[in-house]
Amino acid sequence: MASHLNNNPVKPSRVVLIGAYGFLGRKLIDHLNSQQIEYLPIDLPEVDLTAPTSVEKFLEVIKPEDSVIFTSALTPDKGKDRGAMLKNIAMMNHFCQFLENGRCSYIVYLSTDAVYGAENRLLRETSPCLPDSLYGFGHLIREEMLRPVAKQREIPLVVLRSNAMYGVGDTHNGYGPNRFLRSALQERKISLFGKGEERRCHIYVGDVVNLIGLCLAKKTEGVLNLTSGASISFMDLAGKISALVDNEIDIQTSRRQNPITHINFDPTEIYKAFPNFWFTSLDDGLKSMIANGFFQ
Amino acid sequence: MIGFVGLSHLGIITSVSGASKGFKVIGFDPNALLCGELTEGKLPIYEPQLDELLAKHNANIRFTADISQLHQCRLIIFSIDIKTDESNHSDLSVLESLIDAVLKVISHDTTLVILSQVPPGFSRRLYHRLKDELQKKNARLYYQVETLIFGRAVERALHPERYIVGCYDPSESLPDTYLHFLESFQCPILAMRYESAELAKISINCCLVASVSAANTLAEICENVGADWAEIVPALRLDKRIGDFAYLEPGLGIAGGNLERDLVTIIRLSNEFGTDSGVVDSWVSNSAYRKDWVFRKLHETILSKYQDPQLAVWGLTYKADTKSIKNSPSLVLLKNLMGIFVKAYDPQAMLESSAFPHVTQVLTPLEACKGSKVLVIMTPWSEFKSIDPVEIKNNLDGDLIIDPYKTLNAQQCKKAGLNYLTLGRPMEFTNGFTS
Structure with missing residues (x-):
């Protein structure tokens, strides 16, 4: 379920892209360039998000008026084991530590549909999350870590649970x-x-980029599945x-x-959030x- | 003399139907303005045949805001509408206050009947709270199940299938005044303990919802596998376990407020007593999902294909022959279409324009079609049935009709060059293909 804080689209003053050099991050950079939106990329090799030193870096470079897109995660091809999950959790832990001491104006967190688990049911944003992989658990834990900190700091947050991108x-x-x-x-x-x-369900990476762009502009809050259905x-x-x-x-x-x-998804909520959006x-x-x- | 307390939709219908049986009736409501209008024959609700029935029997009925008038009545029926909040929880405080107020003015040997919708356990708790006062006045308290159906309320009130009466002790016979009133409608009278009657009402609604939910679930499968639910329904009706009158028409989720309230009550009771209400949760979830059927279809066919399309919507009420828009699928749709220009028409209901700035309400159905990419028929008003699909095609700026309730004839629409989309079967294109 999601709602928009901006009735009309507003261009963000600057976007901090955490996980800037991954598959999605690079596409987001192209998008931000095309929209002439100033951005700050954060990723390896300059910043190791799994290291506690990343907190200092966040405090140093993220300004209170920045919007943050957090896409950084080890994907299953880089490891499905406990180690990979703990690294993913560590990244979010460091970002949350930053939020407890620093500030930004808006957060887009890119999660995954793996938080629901693979069950024969029609999935929607209100479906129970029953992950059946450490990757899915990791993302669910990250959501649960981030949500209360964002709430306590009164920073609007949208959690986007994406279908597998291609x-x-x-x-x-x-x-x-x-x-x-x-x-x-x-x-x-x-x-x-x-x-x-x-x-x-599969989603084209260009659609994910454009939907994140819409969330930034409308300052969308809540949870949305990125799915065409x-x-x-x-x-x-x-x-x-x-x-x-x-x-x-x-x-x-x-x-x-x-x-x-x-695994099927009900796309009603994303349709409601962005009625004019055309999926590829x-x-x-x-x-x-x-x-x-x-x-x- | 019979008194009705609370001139709600239910109160007006039942008091007028009582008058039509020759009983002298007092209709009491604290709202003096409403009583004045009813006295002049102005009805705040729309129900087929109600105007005529009131005009014919108005000599038998008196509307008043003076509670002391109830002193003359030996039978007093509480018929206020129980309001529900956004979560469909009932607020019973108004009913309880009214009962307290009425108790102060009644005569000895009066029978009190609660016709308003109350949850299981309410009547006995009330009885125990009022026991001393009831005994002092030798008054008896009953709960009677109402089975009002908007749009068919007069017919149902004049020819009820049965009366279900909840009693403190069902082995005791009903008071003569009450029995005489009920018998005048010539239908079976089923007396049972308070709790059974209260739950009977909810049980009826749960069975209806179960049927509708099954029909909705299967109709959606039909849309995807190429079957036509309308072809399957006659086969089901001939099965005696399902029957002729089963609720098998697919729809856009439960609406109107009453069924939703009963489902909330069952879930609450189930949570309280630790019983399994998973199936009821599923009905609620399915209902919410069905409400967006038209929106999903609009997205697939129009919103994902045209920039800033204009849409036509016929029907705002939650069903035909009513003014009620409570939980109406049409309003849910309009809220989802915020920012998209809609021209809407309804024969009875008016929208609050501040809540729907993107909607222009027009005076005729065809005016709504002018310049619109699609016509969506959200309420199956009978006046829509007589409109020629050729006229619709001539006014539309597109060729699609979304008609969930089959208000129009699919074949005639196709002949007129309109693609036709309804519940329970795949989309029918003018070229004969189905989606």
């Missing part, structure tokens, strides 16, 4: 559009778990990619190890990736 420049290689496209182009094959029956099975996704790359792609199935779980269709998103030639 798009040019993605290095994560997660099971989905990026890996399938890369594999189709480089190896002429797509490997599926089971027969790829599971349905999932459109889901597709991995088999259909593989077929779509195969047709798009114009090759005879070998779609390989395997013996199923786990029961089929479909999966077809258009994939075409844009191919046209960009990133994987060639």
